[in-house]
Amino acid sequence: MSKRVDITGKTFGNVLILEYLLTKNTHAMYKCKCILCNSFIVVSYSNLKSGNTKSCASCGQKTHGMSKHPLYHRWRVLKDRRNLSDDWKDPVKFISDVESTFKEKYSLRRVDNSKPHSLTNSFWTKPRTDSHKKCERVYFT
Numbered sequence: 028m029s030k031r032v033d034i035t036g037k038t039f040g041n042v043l044i045l046e047y048l049l050t051k052n053t054h055a056m057y058k059c060k061c062i063l064c065n066s067f068i069v070v071s072y073s074n075l076k077s078g079n080t081k082s083c084a085s086c087g088q089k090t091h092g093m094s095k096h097p098l099y100h101r102w103r104v105l106k107d108r109r110n111l112s113d114d115w116k117d118p119v120k121f122i123s124d125v126e127s128t129f130k131e132k133y134s135l136r137r138v139d140n141s142k143p144h145s146l147t148n149s150f151w152t153k154p155r156t157d158s159h160k161k162c163e164r165v166y167f168t
């Protein structure tokens with residue numbers, strides 16, 4: 028007699044349950060799809076129910092769907108350095124503010140290094156070329 032709950036077709040966070048696979052060490056394992064990136068993952072029911080697993084590993088615990096954005100990594104680095112204004116602690120806000128001016132090789136710098144990165148205290152520098160001694164700056168505001 029199985030106590031297994033049928034959760035096929037339900038979603039937990041960003042995980043869609045496709046089908047029951049097997050029970051491993053008393054944990055019911057399900058084949059699931061991460062709806063952020065459409066990859067298939069195998070997750071135990073207990074991890075889904077507890078909220079431990081809300082997406083595939085590469086999408087992490089994020090629910091904003093920004094983890095694949097080229098600017099998301101930049102944001103993570105700044106966040107780890109604790110160099111962000113309150114506004115920019117939200118990756119969605121940060122990305123929407125700087126996205127329109129961003130180019131792949133730009134670096135984000137601060138106007139005043141004693142203050143955190145914010146919309147008014149940051150600018151992009153274009154990479155140096157041989158013909159330019161000074162870095163060109165691209166401001167957001």
Ligand SMILES: [Zn+2]
Nearest residue numbers: 061064083086
């Ligand atoms: Zn994913």
